[in-house]
Amino acid sequence: MKITQVLKAVTTAGALALMMSSAALAVTLNLGNGGEPGSLDPHKVSGDWENRIVSEYLEGLVTEDAQAKAVAGQAESWTISDDGLVYTFKIRGDAVWSDAVPVTAQNWVDAFQRLFDPKTASEYAYLQYPIKNSSKIAAGEITDFSQLGVKAVDDKTLEITLEAATPFFLDALTHYTAFPIRKDIIEKFGDQWTQPENIVGNGPYKIVEWVPGSYLRGVKSDSYYGKDTLKIDEIRWDNTEDLTAALNRYRAGELDILTDFPADQYKFLQDNYPGQAHVAPFLGIYYYVLNQEKPPLDNINIRKALSISVLRDVIGPDVLGTGELPAYGWVPPGTGNYEGTPYAPDWAEMPYDQRVEEAKKLMAEAGYSPEKPLKLQLRYNTNENHQRIAVAISDMWKQIGVEVELFNAETAVHYDALRAGDYNVGRAGWLLDYDDPSNTLDLLKTGTKGSDGTINWGNNYGRYSDAKFDELMTAASSELDLVKRAGQMHEAEKIAMDAFAAIPIYWYVSKNVVSPKVTGFEDNAKDIHRVRWMTKSE
Known part of the structure; x- marks a missing residue:
């Protein structure tokens, strides 16, 4: 071999070693993310498993800190008019997209116009209805999008005008429905714009790989204004609907964080992995929806019988083993x-055997009994904890003359069925997007009627509708007196719960497992943990 060839070989080997060394130094966070995302489009997604991805590749005007409090994001500052109606945001001069x-x-004008466009049919658009004329545009009552209260004063100044002063508006802007979009990218690629080869983001991480049914991968974005503060170089979001398998992978060191775990393994984790299982209260409700568009669940007495015969007190401590508190109302404590005092019905104080007898009586009046049972299908998304609860509640209902068929499906399929009304009883859950009662109560508002007369029920899966409830919620949305506003919403909550609009079961606790290698993960009431605040040691 000639000397030049030797030098070339040594140089190549050295470069390769340097590359391997750099790769070895890259820090990857392996996150057990739950279900498969149905989309990465901020106007199409609906779950926390999707939020954990979308909120890393996109960033809004404001974002969340480690405690999930609203802090400056793409906006470096903002002012609010004295009447609370006009918000003016100054966008960072160094804020750029991943394509520079x-x-x-x-980008926000385009995003909000797309969000409220009836053609988009975004089920979470209502979260931003505080914005002037947004609900009328979404309903097709206004077709001139220039009347939307979102204006670009100049390239780096955005003005948002509200219908009424809204105390939680900055929190609402942390939600992915308030993220910017690249209109040119969407027009170029259509529905394929969120594929890794096409996607463009403005957040701390860039999506580079998506293996359906397995994982997604994101890498630190070189264009993010805060890139130098990021301690995690790469995120891998793994599909972990099988919680037992996920826990085994965690124990083997393959996953650094689990966003859920089998409830019956809580004691095992406490004993064998002290300090790694994080169970903390947070603002969320676990509930069953009842399809009120179809008999027999349009009968309030049957809905009442199903609700009062659920012994909620045993779900948290016995069925799950993680201490979730029973829920009888709709707004988390x-x-x-x-x-005011949280809602609680009179029947919640009745001994359980008396509630069962009352439920039997109601079922008998509707023509059902253990000898002539009401047959219902109970749907839930695939998850061992959901299955345990479904089995327990099925046994409770059996004693009042209800025969239950359990049906599980993967998360995206399950929620598609709820939205389509293709179910009798369905499991659902809601984590507050912002700390205000309207965020849960709005789930029970009558859907938006389109120009063709059809109703978009959004996340009101049970199709509950009450004119007085809607009237109170509409009044509360523009009420400046917070005490009076709370009273209006308490009244609305009572109307819905007395009509058994749904069956609240328990108030959530977050259930995460976090490796000792990971720091910067802080328990908080919204169970939101952005990777940008975390570090990982080897």
Whole structure:
């Protein structure tokens, strides 16, 4: 071999070693993310498993800190008018997209116009209805999008005008429905714009790989203004619907964080992995929806019988083993801007055997008994904890003359069925997007009627509708007196719960497992943990 060849070989080997060394130094966070995302489009997604991905590749005007409090994001500052109606945001001069195109105010104008466009049919658009004329545009009552209260004053100044002063608006802007979009990218690629080869983001991480049914991978974005503060170089979001398998992978060191775990393994984790199982209260409700569009669940007495015969007190401590508190109302305890005593029905104080007898009587009056049972299908998304609860509640209902068929499906399929009304009883859950009672109560508002007369029920899976409830919620949305506003919403909550609009079962606790290698993960009431605040040691 000639000397030049030797030098070339040594140089190549050295470069290769350097590359391998750099790769070895890259820090990857392996996150057990739950279900498969149905989309990465911020106007199409609906679950926390999707939020954990979308909120890393996109960033709004404001974002969340480690405690899930609203802090500056793409906006470096903002002002609010004295009457609370006009918010003016100054966008960072160094805010750019992952393809090096500057982030501008127009990106939010495009995003909000798309969000409220009836053609988009975004089920979470209502979260941003505080914005002037947004609900009328979504309903097709206004077709001139220039009347939307979102204006680009210049490239780096965005002005948002509200219908009424809204105390939680900054929190609402942390939600993915308030993220910017690249209109040119969407127009170029259509529904394929969120594929890794096409996707463009403005957040701390860039999506580079998506293996359906297995995992997604994101890497640190070189264009993110805060890239130098990021301690995690790469995120891998693994599909972990099988919680037992996920826990085994965690124990083997393959996963650094689990966003859920089998409830019956809590004691095992406490004993064998002390400090790694994080169980903390947070603002969320676990519930069953009842399809009120079809008989027999349009009968309030049958809905009442099903609700009062659920022994909620045993679900948290016995069925799950993680201590979730029984829920009888719709707004989680401790929710902000909600003065007064939490809702509790009179029947909650009745001994359980008396409740069962009352439920039997109601079922008999409707023509059902253990000898002539009401047959219902109970749907839930695939998850061992959901299955345990479904089995327990099926046994409770059996004693009042209800025969239950259990049906499980993967998360995306399950929620598609709920939205389509293709079910009798369905499991659902809601984590507050912002700390205000309207965020859960709005789930029970009558859907938006389109220009063709059809109703988009959004996340009101049970199709509950009550004119007085809607009237109270509409009044509360523009009420400046927070005490009066809370009273209106308390009245609305009572109307819905007395009509058994749904069956609340328990108030959530977050259930995460976090490796000792990971720091910066802080328990908080919203169970939101952005990777940008975390570090991982080897």
